[in-house]
Amino acid sequence: xxxxxxxxxxxxxxxxxxxxxxxxxxxxxxxxxxxxxxxxxxxxxxxxxxxxxxxxxxxxxxxxxxxxxxxxxxxxxxxxxxxxxxxxxxxxxxxxxxxxxxxxxxxxxxxxxxxxxxxxxxxxxxxxxxxxxxxxxxxxxxxxxxxxxxxxxxxxxxxxxxxxxxxxxxxxxxxxxxxxxxxxxxxxxxxxxxxxxxxxxxxxxxxxxxxxxxxxxxxxxxxxxxxxxxxxxxxxxxxxxxxxxxxxxxxxxxxxxxxxxxxxxxxxxxxxxxxxxxxxxxxxxxxxxxxxxxxxxxxxxxxxxxxxxxxxxxxxxxxxxxxxxxxxxxxxxxxxxxxxxxxxxxxxxxxxxxxxxxxxxxxxxxxxxxxxxxxxxxxxxxxxxxxxxxxxxxxxxxxxxxxxxxxxxxxxxxxxxxxxxxxxxxxxxxx
Amino acid sequence: xxxxxxxxxxxxxxxxxxxxxxxxxxxxxxxxxxxxxxxxxxxxxxxxxxxxxxxxxxxxxxxxxxxxxxxxxxxxxxxxxxxxxxxxxxxxxxxxxxxxxxxxxxxxxxxxxxxxxxxxxxxxxxxxxxxxxxxxxxxxxxxxxxxxxxxxxxxxxxxxxxxxxxxxxxxxxxxxxxxxxxxxxxxxxxxxxxxxxxxxxxxxxxxxxxxxxxxxxxxxxxxxxxxxxxxxxxxxxxxxxxxxxxxxxxxxxxxxxxxxxxxxxxxxxxxxxxxxxxxxxxxxxxxxxxxxxxxxxxxxxxxxxxxxxxxxxxxxxxxxxxxxxxxxxxxxxxxxxxxxxxxxxxxxxxxxxxxxxxxxxxxx
Numbered sequence: 001x002x003x004x005x006x007x008x009x010x011x012x013x014x015x016x017x018x019x020x021x022x023x024x025x026x027x028x029x030x031x032x033x034x035x036x037x038x039x040x041x042x043x044x045x046x047x048x049x050x051x052x053x054x055x056x057x058x059x060x061x062x063x064x065x066x067x068x069x070x071x072x073x074x075x076x077x078x079x080x081x082x083x084x085x086x087x088x089x090x091x092x093x094x095x096x097x098x099x100x101x102x103x104x105x106x107x108x109x110x111x112x113x114x115x116x117x118x119x120x121x122x123x124x125x126x127x128x129x130x131x132x133x134x135x136x137x138x139x140x141x142x143x144x145x146x147x148x149x150x151x152x153x154x155x156x157x158x159x160x161x162x163x164x165x166x167x168x169x170x171x172x173x174x175x176x177x178x179x180x181x182x183x184x185x186x187x188x189x190x191x192x193x194x195x196x197x198x199x200x201x202x203x204x205x206x207x208x209x210x211x212x213x214x215x216x217x218x219x220x221x222x223x224x225x226x227x228x229x230x231x232x233x234x235x236x237x238x239x240x241x242x243x244x245x246x247x248x249x250x251x252x253x254x255x256x257x258x259x260x261x262x263x264x265x266x267x268x269x270x271x272x273x274x275x276x277x278x279x280x281x282x283x284x285x286x287x288x289x290x291x292x293x294x295x296x297x298x299x300x301x302x303x304x305x306x307x308x309x310x311x312x313x314x315x316x317x318x319x320x321x322x323x324x325x326x327x328x329x330x331x332x333x334x335x336x337x338x339x340x341x342x343x344x345x346x347x348x349x350x351x352x353x354x355x356x357x358x359x360x361x362x363x364x365x366x367x368x369x370x371x372x373x374x375x376x377x378x379x380x381x382x383x384x385x386x387x388x389x390x391x392x393x394x395x396x397x398x399x400x401x402x403x404x405x406x407x408x409x410x411x412x413x414x415x416x417x418x419x420x421x422x423x424x425x426x427x428x429x430x431x
Numbered sequence: 432x433x434x435x436x437x438x439x440x441x442x443x444x445x446x447x448x449x450x451x452x453x454x455x456x457x458x459x460x461x462x463x464x465x466x467x468x469x470x471x472x473x474x475x476x477x478x479x480x481x482x483x484x485x486x487x488x489x490x491x492x493x494x495x496x497x498x499x500x501x502x503x504x505x506x507x508x509x510x511x512x513x514x515x516x517x518x519x520x521x522x523x524x525x526x527x528x529x530x531x532x533x534x535x536x537x538x539x540x541x542x543x544x545x546x547x548x549x550x551x552x553x554x555x556x557x558x559x560x561x562x563x564x565x566x567x568x569x570x571x572x573x574x575x576x577x578x579x580x581x582x583x584x585x586x587x588x589x590x591x592x593x594x595x596x597x598x599x600x601x602x603x604x605x606x607x608x609x610x611x612x613x614x615x616x617x618x619x620x621x622x623x624x625x626x627x628x629x630x631x632x633x634x635x636x637x638x639x640x641x642x643x644x645x646x647x648x649x650x651x652x653x654x655x656x657x658x659x660x661x662x663x664x665x666x667x668x669x670x671x672x673x674x675x676x677x678x679x680x681x682x683x684x685x686x687x688x689x690x691x692x693x694x695x696x697x698x699x700x701x702x703x704x705x706x707x708x709x710x711x712x713x714x715x716x717x718x719x720x721x722x723x724x725x726x727x728x729x730x731x732x733x734x735x736x737x738x739x740x741x742x743x744x745x746x747x748x749x750x751x752x753x754x755x756x757x758x759x760x761x762x763x764x765x766x767x768x769x770x771x772x773x774x775x776x777x778x779x780x781x782x783x784x785x786x787x788x789x790x791x792x793x794x795x
Contacts, residue, residue: 045581045750046758048502048528054581055504072737073750085642085734089649287527351501 094326146358214305282356
């Protein structure tokens with residue numbers, strides 16, 4: 001009898017569990033008859049991107065019960081690694097967060113999964129003049145979240161500056177002159193997340209090398225072979241890091257500061273300036289600091305060639321795009337495009353603008369709300385006034401980019417020279 | 432005699448110091464985690480060791496009246512409940528992030544509050560008693576409700592149960608059968624080779640095979656399925672289980688198996704009626720090691736599971752922390768949800784587990 005009971009119990013458990021074991025992802029019961037759009041989303045449960053994604057998907061599915069957005073949401077390196085793994089395994093999503101450059105677009109390009117959206121984008125809805133061509137024949141592989149993504153921003157705390165009797169720097173020497181004043185007040189001039197290799201390349205060197213060369217496309221031309229990464233321009237640009245450390249503008253220990261600590265330093269008024277990209281604007285949580293922040297381009301640098309004063313490095317912003325596989329099934333393609341239209345609705349785009357996630361929308365006849373937070377207005381103003389230059393990791397990828405990023409960390413911490421780093425990068429560039 | 436007594440005292444003192452220290456090292460982090468899961472993110476950032484205060488002492492919390500926005504998600508069914516609402520957001524807990532938001536039914540509010548505009552503030556104590564009590568309760572449980580709802584922890588909890596339960600069952604069943612064959616059947620040379628191969632499997636690290644494993648499962652259509660993940664867990668758990676079971680079963684007198692054979696028992700009958708009941712101590716040991724390992728496992732499930740339907744608790748815990756933002760309070764609450772079942776199982780079956788571990792360790 002006892003054995004019989006155990007047997008019945010075991011049978012019940014098996015009956016309950018076994019069907020779910022074979023169910024794949026969200027294609028379990030409940031998605032029958034629905035068009036499933038397999039999606040790779042970017043974000044997590046703690047950041048605005050992730051929270052908004054979940055909200056948008058939920059409300060879209062509620063309004064479109066015949067469509068299931070079956071997403072996997074990952075963030076940062078976990079996302080990049082999973083993209084590579086899924087593409088290698090042939091487990092290609094239909095829709096994904098992607099870009100068109102070396103960092104965000106390369107895996108999709110190498111897997112032959114980039115899909116040209118041009119003929120599917122309604123020119124009355126999207127402002128096609130604001131979506132730049134992403135390949136030689138003007139292809140559009142993704143719908144960017146916004147217009148150009150400025151990566152080399154100096155966030156300046158005007159309240160601290162005023163308190164210390166300082167004014168916005170016009171030249172690098174002005175920043176050097178701030179060092180003793182800031183030190184006396186127990187703070188630093190500059191905070192940068194030097195522990196993140198990409199920050200050196202994307203948020204600092206991209207601006208420096210353009211200014212030193214006087215050529216806004218110096219990086220892309222170097223990758224194409226027109227210039228060399230061990231040219232004097234690059235060595236001078238890398239040497240500028242040494243100079244910043246020697247002048248006290250940049251601390252050696254910057255290489256220990258990660259992204260969160262960098263933003264926290266700025267939020268807690270431990271530095272006059274923060275080096276980062278435009279996307280951080282929405283992450284400055286201290287309202288007093290956010291309201292007192294001015295977003296500026298780097299001041300005139302020593303050795304800078306004329307013509308690019310006040311320039312910032314900017315890349316095509318990442319966004320969401322269909323893959324070739326997703327587009328191959330008309331039903332999935334139409335469902336994904338419908339979702340994208342919802343995702344890029346005027347209301348959602350306004351919210352994204354308000355949250356500080358984008359610089360400016362790519363929608364036609366978009367009316368910018370007059371009550372935007374001051375830091376968002378700052379961002380729009382910077383985008384309107386600053387000329388754009390190349391972002392390094394939009395063109396340089398793989399080992400060469402890695403060598404440059406870690407090389408800059410080594411230069412700042414005194415373990416390597418600019419010449420060594422420049423030579424190593426040049427030896428690793430694949431042309 | 433006196434020398435022996437002083438030696439005894441020193442011995443006991445050292446032993447107590449070691450045991451008490453070990454107990455503190457084990458218990459204090461759990462204690463810290465438990466009380467910190469009731470602290471707001473701001474409190475945790477300010478002082479990581481202080482006891483919770485803000486979420487409990489919330490009667491004077493100040494809220495700002497905000498306008499409806501897309502990123503302010505109603506916590507009620509907007510289709511069935513069409514009553515007008517006033518939206519308020521905490522100025523002390525995640526201010527401006529639209530995370531600590533309440534939707535007050537306007538018809539229940541006093542005129543004095545209704546007359547306030549967007550951007551104005553109010554304190555909790557100004558609200559009607561019922562509303563105050565409700566918001567106060569929500570504030571206290573803020574981390575837990577946020578973690579469970581936003582992290583989808585209910586589904587992940589169920590998945591963790593399925594992975595740990597089914598994999599542990601399969602590991603035990605299969606390892607006992609393999610161990611019986613290796614230790615009691617007459618294939619000494621073959622047993623040596625098979626045992627060696629299985630032992631080699633124990634040396635494989637998850638990290639070194641994760642990508643080929645993912646590719647293989649993808650080809651078989653088993654990624655993002657419960658069964659795929661269970662099979663992988665079972666494969667990784669088997670080597671240690673087989674080693675422990677083999678060691679234990681080889682200690683069971685061969686005469687018992689022979690007697691059963693003489694009585695006409697088949698191999699299956701011998702395993703079910705003699706080996707399984709006698710191997711309960713080692714089975715308990717294997718179950719604890721395996722189930723706890725799978726319950727806490729992160730990397731495999733992160734890579735092999737793509738959708739919310741197949742992810743397990745550790746992935747849910749991880750999702751509250753990223754490069755750009757960390758919700759420490761939510762993460763600690765999620766950790767408590769993930770840790771509590773293991774602790775409850777341990778407290779309930781403490782004696783049985785200890786007996787099992789000791790039996791598994793000694794009797795083999």
